[in-house]
Amino acid sequence: MAKKMSQSNTSSEPLKTADGVSLKVSLNRALRRRKITALLLVTPLFLFILLTFLGPIFDMLLRSVDNKIIVQVLPKTVSQLAVWDASTGELPDEAVFKAFVEDAKIAAENKTISRVGKRLNYEKSGMSSLFRKTGRKLKKFDPDKLEISYTDLVLGYDKKWAKHETWWLIQRESGKYTSSYYYAAVDAQIGVDGVQRKPDDQRIYMKLLKRTMWLSSLITLLTIVLGYPIAYLLATLKTRTSNLLMILVLLPFWTSLLVRTSAWIALLQREGVVNDFLVTLGFIGDDGRLAMIHNQVGTVVAMTHILLPFMILPLFSVMKTISPTYVRAARSMGATSFTAFRRVYFPNTVAGIGAGGILVFILAIGYYITPALVGGTSGTLLSNFIAYHISTSLNWGLAAALGTILLMVVLVLYILYDKIVGIDNMKLG
Amino acid sequence: MPSANDILVRFENVQKSYDGEILVVKDFNLDMERGEFLTMLGPSGSGKTTCLMMLAGFEPATHGEIFLDGQPINRVPPHKRGIGMVFQNYALFPHMTVGENLSFPLEVRGMGKSEREEKVKRALDMVQLGDFANRRPGQLSGGQAQRVAVARSLVFDPEVVLMDEPLGALDKNLREQMQYEIKHIHENLEVTIMYVTHDQSEALTMSNRVAVFDDGVVQQLAPPDELYEQPTNAFVADFIGDNNRLLGTILSADGETCRVKADDGSEIIAKQINIAGVGERATLSLRPERVAVNPEPGQFDNNLQAKALELIYLGDHIRTRMEVCGHDDFIIKIPNSALHAQLSEGDNVNIGWSSNDCRALDPTD
Ligand SMILES: Nc1ncnc2c1ncn2[C@@H]1O[C@H](COP(=O)(O)OP(=O)(O)OP(=O)(O)O)[C@@H](O)[C@H]1O
Numbered sequence: 001m002a003k004k005m006s007q008s009n010t011s012s013e014p015l016k017t018a019d020g021v022s023l024k025v026s027l028n029r030a031l032r033r034r035k036i037t038a039l040l041l042v043t044p045l046f047l048f049i050l051l052t053f054l055g056p057i058f059d060m061l062l063r064s065v066d067n068k069i070i071v072q073v074l075p076k077t078v079s080q081l082a083v084w085d086a087s088t089g090e091l092p093d094e095a096v097f098k099a100f101v102e103d104a105k106i107a108a109e110n111k112t113i114s115r116v117g118k119r120l121n122y123e124k125s126g127m128s129s130l131f132r133k134t135g136r137k138l139k140k141f142d143p144d145k146l147e148i149s150y151t152d153l154v155l156g157y158d159k160k161w162a163k164h165e166t167w168w169l170i171q172r173e174s175g176k177y178t179s180s181y182y183y184a185a186v187d188a189q190i191g192v193d194g195v196q197r198k199p200d201d202q203r204i205y206m207k208l209l210k211r212t213m214w215l216s217s218l219i220t221l222l223t224i225v226l227g228y229p230i231a232y233l234l235a236t237l238k239t240r241t242s243n244l245l246m247i248l249v250l251l252p253f254w255t256s257l258l259v260r261t262s263a264w265i266a267l268l269q270r271e272g273v274v275n276d277f278l279v280t281l282g283f284i285g286d287d288g289r290l291a292m293i294h295n296q297v298g299t300v301v302a303m304t305h306i307l308l309p310f311m312i313l314p315l316f317s318v319m320k321t322i323s324p325t326y327v328r329a330a331r332s333m334g335a336t337s338f339t340a341f342r343r344v345y346f347p348n349t350v351a352g353i354g355a356g357g358i359l360v361f362i363l364a365i366g367y368y369i370t371p372a373l374v375g376g377t378s379g380t381l382l383s384n385f386i387a388y389h390i391s392t393s394l395n396w397g398l399a400a401a402l403g404t405i406l407l408m409v410v411l412v413l414y415i416l417y418d419k420i421v422g423i424d425n426m427k428l429g
Numbered sequence: 430m431p432s433a434n435d436i437l438v439r440f441e442n443v444q445k446s447y448d449g450e451i452l453v454v455k456d457f458n459l460d461m462e463r464g465e466f467l468t469m470l471g472p473s474g475s476g477k478t479t480c481l482m483m484l485a486g487f488e489p490a491t492h493g494e495i496f497l498d499g500q501p502i503n504r505v506p507p508h509k510r511g512i513g514m515v516f517q518n519y520a521l522f523p524h525m526t527v528g529e530n531l532s533f534p535l536e537v538r539g540m541g542k543s544e545r546e547e548k549v550k551r552a553l554d555m556v557q558l559g560d561f562a563n564r565r566p567g568q569l570s571g572g573q574a575q576r577v578a579v580a581r582s583l584v585f586d587p588e589v590v591l592m593d594e595p596l597g598a599l600d601k602n603l604r605e606q607m608q609y610e611i612k613h614i615h616e617n618l619e620v621t622i623m624y625v626t627h628d629q630s631e632a633l634t635m636s637n638r639v640a641v642f643d644d645g646v647v648q649q650l651a652p653p654d655e656l657y658e659q660p661t662n663a664f665v666a667d668f669i670g671d672n673n674r675l676l677g678t679i680l681s682a683d684g685e686t687c688r689v690k691a692d693d694g695s696e697i698i699a700k701q702i703n704i705a706g707v708g709e710r711a712t713l714s715l716r717p718e719r720v721a722v723n724p725e726p727g728q729f730d731n732n733l734q735a736k737a738l739e740l741i742y743l744g745d746h747i748r749t750r751m752e753v754c755g756h757d758d759f760i761i762k763i764p765n766s767a768l769h770a771q772l773s774e775g776d777n778v779n780i781g782w783s784s785n786d787c788r789a790l791d792p793t794d
């Protein structure tokens with residue numbers, strides 16, 4: 001690092017401007033005015049980002065742990081359950097059942113009881129129907145005509161109420177915040193005797209996360225391998241030729257994402273252009289047509305194509321700044337063209353590879369449309385399941401937890417990158 | 430005359446065209462002696478860099494052959510030529526420290542670590558940058574970067590070092606200082622240097638010989654004093670130093686001298702250097718300091734009338750623009766001393782010069 005210039009300020013008297021005001025004061029005044037102007041200039045964008053970006057992210061983080069519904073709908077039950085010791089293995093006492101009947105009757109009339117059922121159904125299937133059924137019966141129930149104990153009443157509604165686990169679950173999820181979405185997101189479950197991994201056939205999200213990371217890495221690697229020579233050509237060719245090539249690189253940006261993805265379907269499908277071509281040339285038989293779409297191959301091919309410009313552009317802008325005299329200098333000093341490339345040219349492009357790589361990887365692990373269209377079952381990514389939980393299963397808590405995990409992965413990568421390469425070295429243009 | 434094996438670099442009828450239409454270098458011939466400091470001087474776009482690039486191996490010659498130490502090298506790739514090079518923008522590798530930059534050429538030659546370190550140290554000491562080995566090029570001033578570039582081009586003991594306007598980016602004081610440093614390095618190491626510049630004073634102070642380049646052709650190749658005193662064509666006379674040009678037609682030529690009729694009718698006797706023949710046009714070249722004001726009768730064989738148009742006071746001399754033979758851009762330098770005439774603008778005076786100092790050269794119009 002350059003040595004800091006030592007600033008000499010030897011005068012003991014504070015400096016004054018011509019009209020006698022202290023120099024520091026008038027400098028600060030001028031600086032403050034400039035700061036306010038700067039602040040005003042960034043305010044609109046800051047508000048926009050706050051509302052449309054930071055806000056939703058914060059909301060997502062909240063949703064992934066939010067668990068208010070049970071306390072809200074069953075407040076008395078929750079406070080009675082707090083004193084119940086689940087480890088005895090016995091059902092809660094009459095007071096809990098009484099509180100539950102009171103809470104649930106109000107909830108049934110307000111139609112909120114099914115929401116509790118839905119919430120608990122994420123933890124154990126069958127809960128939704130249990131609460132709906134109980135709610136229906138409680139609506140008709142008149143507390144003045146009660147002849148048996150509350151316990152017997154509730155146990156009579158459904159034999160699931162006689163299960164210790166049901167009450168244990170309500171007690172577990174009675175807090176305002178829960179970690180159960182995160183456990184679900186990492187394929188674990190909380191049983192009475194602690195946290196366990198789910199049985200093998202139910203572990204999906206970790207497998208998906210692994211697949212997402214692996215496919216994203218592969219796609220990033222492919223974009224580097226394919227993009228590097230193109231960027232090199234673009235940066236070294238004559239301006240006219242390289243402008244033409246650049247248009248070809250940018251062309252995909254001007255075409256709709258859906259069109260590009262469907263084009264790959266037309267090319268790669270069983271009766272598609274590539275298969276037809278191979279059959280015509282006799283490389284494969286008509287019955288041996290290759291499955292290149294609706295699987296991982298499809299995802300990798302289409303996404304590599306779509307993300308390629310995001311690799312080429314940062315690489316190009318970095319390579320453009322590398323003077324050709326570096327390589328010439330290396331050659332004149334006795335390096336073969338390969339050595340000159342490896343020792344001189346390539347190290348100067350690492351910043352571009354890093355910038356492009358991190359950009360492509362981050363875009364890839366969150367990519368959604370393309371794997372949904374061409375990925376089939378083996379080529380879908382975590383983002384597709386997030387979308388599924390948001391729009392189909394409506395388990396927003398789990399979707400938020402999965403999203404948060406993806407976000408963490410990106411942050412960890414970012415920090416690693418900063419540690420290894422240094423974020424200051426990242427050049428996007 | 431140098432014997433044939435003293436010739437280190439030889440260009441033989443070299444031509445170069447980038448686009449197949451224009452010859453950037455036309456019939457370039459040059460013999461460079463071992464240990465020589467040869468400068469290529471010429472206006473921008475005259476093909477100087479192109480010649481260096483052909484010698485270094487980065488541009489193929491379109492025609493002709495280049496010899497290094499007697500061997501034709503047209504087919505030798507750049508890294509096998511063993512030619513050091515200093516680029517105009519220095520081309521120091523930004524991702525390596527100064528020390529690594531210098532050790533790079535030694536590494537690719539497979540030299541051992543201790544030997545490398547010793548050579549790097551010696552090269553840095555030579556340019557007075559012994560303490561800078563761990564700096565990055567980005568942390569150097571222009572002059573320091575320049576010195577590192579020079580040290581790097583010399584560290585692997587090349588026989589020839591090419592320098593393409595290495596001082597172009599420096600300010601005037603630093604440039605003059607670096608000129609001396611490079612000159613001293615050349616003398617101490619006895620290395621052969623081919624230097625490119627378009628600054629003529631740089632060329633004249635540093636070089637053993639200067640090749641004046643124009644239009645893809647070497648106009649004259651000579652030691653600096655010869656280039657100034659005895660230009661062989663009008664371009665060189667004009668390009669090097671102050672020069673007065675008079676145009677005229679040759680009336681007669683006999684042996685050494687010729688008589689030329691200037692365009693306004695006056696007759697001038699000049700030394701015959703490079704003329705086509707009687708009746709043809711010619712350019713007369715005359716250095717301003719060789720013209721005398723109010724000479725003694727009979728002192729010179731050329732005596733003319735002139736009118737002072739403009740006087741510029743320059744301390745040690747007064748630069749005077751005059752109208753002579755119909756040209757109003759005739760410059761003379763009058764030394765600022767009591768012995769010399771004091772002129773004022775509009776004065777009509779006699780001027781004179783020796784036919785020995787007036788060279789009849791090829792016509793320019
Ligand atoms: N790579 C190239 N492709 C096409 N033309 C070129 C190339 N390099 C140089 N030229 C042309 O060749 C001519 C000579 O160029 P060159 O660089 O040798 O000039 P130079 O004497 O070094 O000039 P300067 O003093 O400005 O550096 C110029 O007209 C230039 O436009």
Ligand SMILES: [Mg+2]
Nearest residue numbers: 477478479593
């Ligand atoms: Mg040049």
